[in-house]
Amino acid sequence: MEPKTITVKGAREHNLRNVSLKLPRGQLICLTGVSGSGKSSFAFDTLFAEGQRRYLESLSSYARQFLGQLPKPDVDQITGLSPAISIQQKSSGWNPRSTVGTITQINDYLRVLFARVGTQHCPGCGQVISAQSREQIIARILAIPKQTKFLILAPVIRGQKGEYKDLFEDMIRQGYARARVDGEVVSLTDAPKLARHIRHYIEVVIDRLVMTATLRPRLAEAVEAALKMGDGTLIVQIVDSSKSVASSLIDKAVQGKTKTVKRSKRVSAKDADSDILLSSHYACTKCNLSFEPPTPQLLSFNAPSGMCPTCDGMGETFDFDPELLVPDPKKSFLKLAIQPMRTRIGRWRRHIYRGVAAHVGFDLKTPWVKLPQKAKDALLHGLGETHIAFEWRWSGGVWRHGATFDGIIADLRDKHRKAKSSMVRAYYEKYMQRRQCPDCQGGRLNTQALAVRLGGLNINEVSGLAINDVREFFSKLKLSQTQQFIAVEALKEVVGRLGFLCDVGLEYLTLERTAPTLSGGESQRIRLASQIGAGLVGVLYILDEPSIGLHARDNDRLLKSLCQLRDMGNTVIVVEHDEQTMRLADEIVDFGPGPGVRGGKVMAHGNLQTIMRSKTSLTGKYLRGEERIEIPVTRRPVVKRKKPAIKKTKTKAKAKAAKR
Ligand SMILES: [Zn+2]
Ligand SMILES: [Zn+2]
Secondary structure (H helix, E strand, C coil): CCCCEEEEEEECCCCCCCEEEEEECCCEEEEECCCCCCHHHHHHHHHHHHHHHHHHHHCCHHHHHHHCCCCCCCEEEEECCCCEEEECCCCCCCCCCCEHHHHCCHHHHHHHHHHHHCEEECCCCCCEECCCCHHHHHHHHHCCCCCCEEEEEEEEEEEEECCCHHHHHHHHHCCCCEEEECCEEEEHHHCCCCCCCCEEEEEEEEEEEECCCCCHHHHHHHHHHHHHHCCCEEEEEECCCCHHHHHHHHHHHHHCCCCCECCCCCCCHHHHCCEEEEECCCEECCCCEECCCCCCCCCCCCCCCCECCCCCCCCEEEEECHHHHCCCCCCECCCCCCHHHCCCCCHHHHHHHHHHHHHHCCCCCCEHHHCCHHHHHHHHHCCCCCCEEEEEEECCEEEEEEECCCCHHHHHHHHHHHCCCHHHHHHHHCCEEEEECCCCCCCCECHHHHCEEECCEEHHHHHCCEHHHHHHHHHHCCCCHHHHHHHHHHHHHHHHHHHHHHHCCCCCCECCCEHHHCCHHHHHHHHHHHHHHHCCCCCEEEEECCCCCCCHHHHHHHHHHHHHHHHCCCEEEEECCCHHHHHHCCEEEEEECCCHHHCCEEEEEECHHHHHHCCCCHHHHHHCCCCCCCCCCCCCCCCCCCCCHHHHHHHHHHHHHHHC
């Protein structure tokens, strides 16, 4: 049977004077007394230290050899002790990359939610993307009104240049008679001659159909063939004169959030209204981009599949800054306006820059400040894919050649990367600056991940909301029945944890707040919320003045959380001066009578009434209103306790977990 009490005999740690106590398990116990009276020595240096030591002893000798041994606290005997967890006021011990979201594991569940029930949009055009099964595609087409004439087309050429004579012949050999070429349906035996350097759209006519009640088998066959030929994509062209048929269908499809694209960029605007584009891929047919369906890893900036490739998931870039590169803008480019170019521009390099200047239309001798932005951009960032003509003059004549130009910054990046000495690297870094990543705007995720939306927001936008608002967001989130079924577990975890954070008065924090920016009280309360979320039973929790820095209203909520932790079947010991906490506690232990050597004794022990009746207890007098206890204006500094080795490994494990 579980022991009902924790029994301590002869505790002498620090100034404790042979303290012997029986504490009830499964209760909320408040240890109080003036500062330095020994309450912390009892809670942390005796109970918690012994709990930790025993935990370590329980590990295998193999594990122990790495963790070392903890000193036994100065106490004769402790019985009935449970595994102990301390929740102290310190923000250290967390990975600097941890955030409120990672510490509470809310981020893990958010990623699952976004991956499973979020909607993928195309990062290019914003179009909703979802894959459809062959059956879904057939069902979609069967929704066309009866007697409507339509074509099933398989797109084979999508905006590519060429004549495609072989392709036409090949299609004839496969038994097809017609194709839609640049918007016109033509006979393949009489195909038009296509201009080689113009982009074309060619779709094979797989079948010409009229919607009837018995069409299904033939339609299924056509869909199968079209998807095969069109590489997972097919087009339904409504031939009926009434355009409303198609547009009503398109509307329906969009409402159903399936992949149906009006092809607005088509060559011929005439047929654009009558096309329905259907795909069995997870792809945007408009931008011709295909994707992997979202996974929780995609939504993590620590995973290669999710991180922004520009900044490697850091949210910021470290690159050359045009302002820093040109300290004296009155200088011309040839006079080394761009300072880290360092050396005189030789003949070879000069002819390259001349080519660029001639191409853009400016003079390299113009002072930098007077150059148009276009010229500065060309020199710094290059001209991309543009082919530039260069002229190399020599005694034998002129050699004309063409190439692309990558710009000065690309050169400098290369030099910085290849620099072997740290001095050279430092030289270049004088001209570099940290900036918010231009591609993810500090969001750390790649464009596909940021285009997964739930209730209209992406995962970063949710993390940027105050916890209160995140809670409201999820309470208002509308999910279909299937989505609800998929999301129910993750949603419960997220909403529960958000609730615990609100309960401890942290509703104003955002999930993206990083651990080092949290106050001691805030991080203590986050630990508390995580512990409630962890749902452990039979644990001894020890808290250090959790009421510090809280308003009365928040203190109420904090106390409720402590009671919750107790009601789950745990013992909660709070070291506290706060009167409200004492009044709520099941049991109070008053240490005293004075600080330091004058303390270390238990002055009174029992429930509130017992303490209030006590003649010796200062706290009793205070609770009766006869005496005021000076609450120190400046709290005693957080005493650096000797860190047991086990704690370190725990923190490391936590940091690892947070990283994941
Ligand atoms: Zn797109
Ligand atoms: Zn980025």
